[in-house]
Amino acid sequence: MPRVAFTTHLRRHLDLGGSDIEVSGATVREVLEAVFRTRPRLRGYVLEDTGALRRHMVIFIDNDQIQDRDRLGDPVPAGATVHVLQALSGGR
């Protein structure tokens, strides 16, 4: 099953537990929605109201940055790690 790893900066605001989160899903969208089902507040930290990835967030599947930031349709191989990180462009 894929694993999801969130930037440690999110832990300032939300309780995400101590380790990566294992969920089922074949696309980035499916994987994230599986995580959000048990952590609904997390959704607004990662996605815009439209469901697209927030402008200053970035997602990698293993070492590859995703291409579909709007629909999050990039396929996620079984066993891959999905990294949800802050983009440096958003630094203030």
Place this chain on the structure above:
Amino acid sequence: MSDRILLGTRKGLFAVERRGERRWEIGDARFLGSPVNLTLTDLRDGAVYAALDHGHFGAKLQRSRDGGQSFEEIAMPCFAEAEEASVKAIWSLSAGSGAQPGRLYAGTIPGALFISDDHGDSWSLVRSLWDHPTREKWFGGGTDLPALHSILVDPRDDRHLWIALSCAGVWETRDGGESWENIGEGLRAEYMPPEMTESPLVQDPHMLVSCRAAPDSLWMQHHNGVFRSSDGGRRWQECTRVDPSAFGFAIAVDPDDPRVAWTVPGVKDECRVAVDAALCVSRTLDGGEGWQALREGLPQRHAYDIVFRHALDVSADGRRLAFGTSTGSVYVSEDRGESWMAVGEHLPQVYSVAFG
């Protein structure tokens, strides 16, 4: 409520407490590192709301039920996914009347208005405004999208509200938000083609305030001037003698005397710094005919401060004022602006100032 000032800044929320005559003390930061756009203290129950902007993680809303000692994150006003729009920031917060416990209003970038009836635990979009057929003509002023920065609830009738947007002018509802009218005869938009300068829809009010004791007396700091209305915003008169400049963002009106108002002037829109590098507050005592630049206690050399639209406030008794600036300086007056004292000079850039 005049002994505490809440500062929303680029790097957190600060409470400033009065410890005696002309002695104010800054407390430790809350949400250190996170921009706080503005705050609302709900006088009906003492709850404090803080609108944050986490940048990467988006805008968030926090509520305190113990006077600001501790906060909890509450629901953010947001769009349903099908709307294809996102709330970028909360740009105004107001409370309903005493007959509407739990009623809150949130104005946002991209210019949507949301209502809560449960102290912010949930929000609903005011569709009558969001779906207004003129919306396609609205535009951003200083932001990419329209910004709803002022929400005024008429103390005589809680179904009567005024709102103001950069840039979509002033809007009024008399039926609790079911319908809206764009008002503003006499306003002037220098930045538009000549035949459009007087259209109420294209106006850029930077800030709109109302006198509590005379609610139909409205004051506006506009992009290209200061304006006053005595008929609830239907007709406006321009103040042509604001000293030293009619440009600025913030404005405050005396809660009991509609003739008294304060602004913090800047040079002009192409040069947003204090006039002559000398910070001052401009005050009128006669309804905008005459203005006086008040400088005692404010820096008069190498001062390039500008005061953002939410960063000037007057206390409920009209005696004290406070403002915070783009350089992280905060000034308080205890004599209606005659003299000022610096409370802090190395704070983060100040976005909002509110007594309470």
